[in-house]
Amino acid sequence: MSGRRNGIAVAGTGLAALGHAGSRSEQDIIAQAAHTAVRASGLRMSDIDGLITASLTSPWWVMRMAEYLGIRPSFSDSTMFGGSSFIAALEIAQLAIAAGRCENVLICYGATPRSAPSSSQINRMRAELDPQHYEHPYKPFNPVTSYALATARHMHEYGTTREQLAEVAVSARRWAQLNSDAFARDSLTIDDVLAAPMISDPLTVRDCCLVTDGAGAFVVTSSERAADLCPAPVDVLGVGHAHWHRQISSMPDLTVTPAVDSGRRAFATAGLRPADIDIVELYDAFTITPILFLEDLGFCAKGEGGAFVEGGRTGPGGSLPMNTNGGGLSFTHPGMYSIFLVIEAVTQLRGQAGDRQVDGARTALVHGNGGVLSSEATAILGVS
Amino acid sequence: MYDIRNEASSTGADHRYRAFLAEGEFRIPRCAECGRAHFYPRVVCPFCDSTSLEWVLASGLGHVYSTTVVRGRSAAYNVALVDLEEGPRMMTRIDGLAPESVTIGMPVRARILADDEPLIVFVPEQPR
Numbered sequence: 001m002s003g004r005r006n007g008i009a010v011a012g013t014g015l016a017a018l019g020h021a022g023s024r025s026e027q028d029i030i031a032q033a034a035h036t037a038v039r040a041s042g043l044r045m046s047d048i049d050g051l052i053t054a055s056l057t058s059p060w061w062v063m064r065m066a067e068y069l070g071i072r073p074s075f076s077d078s079t080m081f082g083g084s085s086f087i088a089a090l091e092i093a094q095l096a097i098a099a100g101r102c103e104n105v106l107i108c109y110g111a112t113p114r115s116a117p118s119s120s121q122i123n124r125m126r127a128e129l130d131p132q133h134y135e136h137p138y139k140p141f142n143p144v145t146s147y148a149l150a151t152a153r154h155m156h157e158y159g160t161t162r163e164q165l166a167e168v169a170v171s172a173r174r175w176a177q178l179n180s181d182a183f184a185r186d187s188l189t190i191d192d193v194l195a196a197p198m199i200s201d202p203l204t205v206r207d208c209c210l211v212t213d214g215a216g217a218f219v220v221t222s223s224e225r226a227a228d229l230c231p232a233p234v235d236v237l238g239v240g241h242a243h244w245h246r247q248i249s250s251m252p253d254l255t256v257t258p259a260v261d262s263g264r265r266a267f268a269t270a271g272l273r274p275a276d277i278d279i280v281e282l283y284d285a286f287t288i289t290p291i292l293f294l295e296d297l298g299f300c301a302k303g304e305g306g307a308f309v310e311g312g313r314t315g316p317g318g319s320l321p322m323n324t325n326g327g328g329l330s331f332t333h334p335g336m337y338s339i340f341l342v343i344e345a346v347t348q349l350r351g352q353a354g355d356r357q358v359d360g361a362r363t364a365l366v367h368g369n370g371g372v373l374s375s376e377a378t379a380i381l382g383v384s
Numbered sequence: 385m386y387d388i389r390n391e392a393s394s395t396g397a398d399h400r401y402r403a404f405l406a407e408g409e410f411r412i413p414r415c416a417e418c419g420r421a422h423f424y425p426r427v428v429c430p431f432c433d434s435t436s437l438e439w440v441l442a443s444g445l446g447h448v449y450s451t452t453v454v455r456g457r458s459a460a461y462n463v464a465l466v467d468l469e470e471g472p473r474m475m476t477r478i479d480g481l482a483p484e485s486v487t488i489g490m491p492v493r494a495r496i497l498a499d500d501e502p503l504i505v506f507v508p509e510q511p512r
Binding site for chain 2: 247
C-alpha cells in the first residue's frame with residue numbers, strides 16, 4: 001500500500017496534557033504534543049515547512065502557533081471545520097505536498113476547557129461572532145440540543161432506542177478501561193447511562209462527550225519520505241471531506257449526514273470497502289454520532305446502526321472494534337477531537353496500543369465530525 | 385405580493401424578515417423562478433441561485449419534524465424543528481403544552497410573539 005503516487009503517510013504522533021493541563025496554556029500543551037510528534041518523526045522543528053492548526057477561539061491561531069514554535073512555514077492552513085478539522089487537514093496536506101509546496105506538515109490541536117473554562121463573556125462573544133439569528137432566540141443548548149434533535153428523529157424513523165445509544169457509551173468505557181491514558185475509567189452500565197441526568201432529551205450527560213484538557217499532534221509527509229524517516233509510517237490510503245450546512249435547522253434530513261459523501265470519496269480513493277476495514281475510530285461527540293456514521297459510511301444499512309452496536313459488537317473483543325482508546329465519551333475531549341482519532345488509529349496500526357491493542361489491525365477508518373453534523377471528514381489509514 | 389426587486393438592494397434579508405414580523409406578518413421568501421420557498425431568508429435563492437425573490441405570507445401551518453426538551457438550570461423548555469406547509473424548515477418552540485408532550489408529526493400553527501424582538505413560535509393545531 002505504500003509508495004502510491006502522491007501518497008502521504010503519518011510519521012510521528014504526540015499527545016500532551018490529557019485530562020488536566022495544570023497551569024499550562026493551550027499553546028504550551030500544543031507545543032509539547034508537537035515536539036513529541038516531530039521528534040518521533042525523526043525530524044527537528046526546523047524541518048517543518050507546513051503547519052495546519054485551528055482554534056475554537058482565535059482566528060489568528062496558525063500564526064500564533066508558528067510564532068510560538070519558531071517556524072516559518074511555506075504552507076499553512078487554519079480553516080475551521082469544527083471537530084472534523086484535523087482529518088480534513090489530511091486532504092489539505094496531501095494537496096499541498098503533491099503540489100510541492102511543502103514536505104513535512106505538522107497538524108496539531110489542543111485546548112484547556114477543563115482547567116480554564118470559557119467565561120460566559122467568551123461564550124456570548126462566540127455566539128456573536130458566529131450569529132445564528134434563526135436559532136439562538138430559541139435558546140438551544142448547543143451543540144447538545146442539535147444532536148438531540150437528530151437523535152429524536154432517528155428514533156422516530158427507525159425505532160432506535162435509548163438502550164442502543166447507551167451501548168455506544170458502554171462500549172467506549174470498556175475500551176477506556178484498557179487505556180491508562182483515558183479520563184473516565186470507572187464502571188458504566190446501560191442503566192447508568194439511562195439514569196443519568198437528562199441534558200436535552202433524549203440525551204443524558206452520559207450520552208455526551210467529556211470536557212477535558214488535551215493536545216495532540218502528528219506529522220505527515222510523502223509516503224516515500226516517511227519510509228526513510230521512521231520505522232513504521234502509516235499510509236493515508238484515502239481521504240474525503242464534505243459539508244452541507246452549518247446549523248441543524250438547515251440540515252436536509254437529520255438522519256443522513258455528509259459522511260455519505262466523505263466516506264464514498266475516501267473508500268473510492270483507497271479502493272477499499274467497509275468489509276476491508278479492521279478498526280474504526282468514529283467521532284463520538286454524542287452516542288448518536290457513531291450510529292449515524294456506521295450507517296452513512298456503509299458498515300450497515302440506514303436505520304440499522306442502533307441494532308448494529310448491540311451486544312458489544314464495537315467493544316473489546318467485538319467484531320468491529322470502534323473508538324479503541326475510549327473515544328470522546330471516555331478518553332478525552334478538549335472541544336475538538338479528530339486529532340485523537342488519527343493518533344489512536346496510527347497507534348493501533350503500529351501495534352503499540354498495549355492492553356487495548358486489536359491484534360492484526362492493518363486498516364483503520366477514521367471519521368471526524370464538525371459543527372452539528374455539519375462537516376464530515378473521513379480517512380482510511382493502512383500499513384503494508 | 386411583495387417583490388424584493390422593488391426595494392433598494394441595500395435592505396438586508398434579516399432586516400426585511402423582522403420588519404414584516406414587527407408589522408404582524410409572517411412572510412418568507414419564495415423564488416419567482418423555481419417556485420420554491422426557503423428559510424432562513426436570503427437574497428439569492430439557495431435552490432436555483434435566482435435573485436427574483438418574493439416575500440409571500442406563510443400559511444403558518446406546519447408539522448413538527450423533531451423535538452427536544454432542554455433541561456435548563458431554572459426550567460425545562462421545548463426546542464423544535466417545524467416543517468412549514470410551504471416547504472422550508474425552521475427552528476422554533478412549541479407553546480401551549482408541556483415541553484415533553486410535543487411529538488414528531490404533530491400539526492402546529494404559527495404565532496407571532498410580540499416582544500422587543502418579535503418571534504415565531506407554534507401551538508398545536510387540531511387536524512382538519
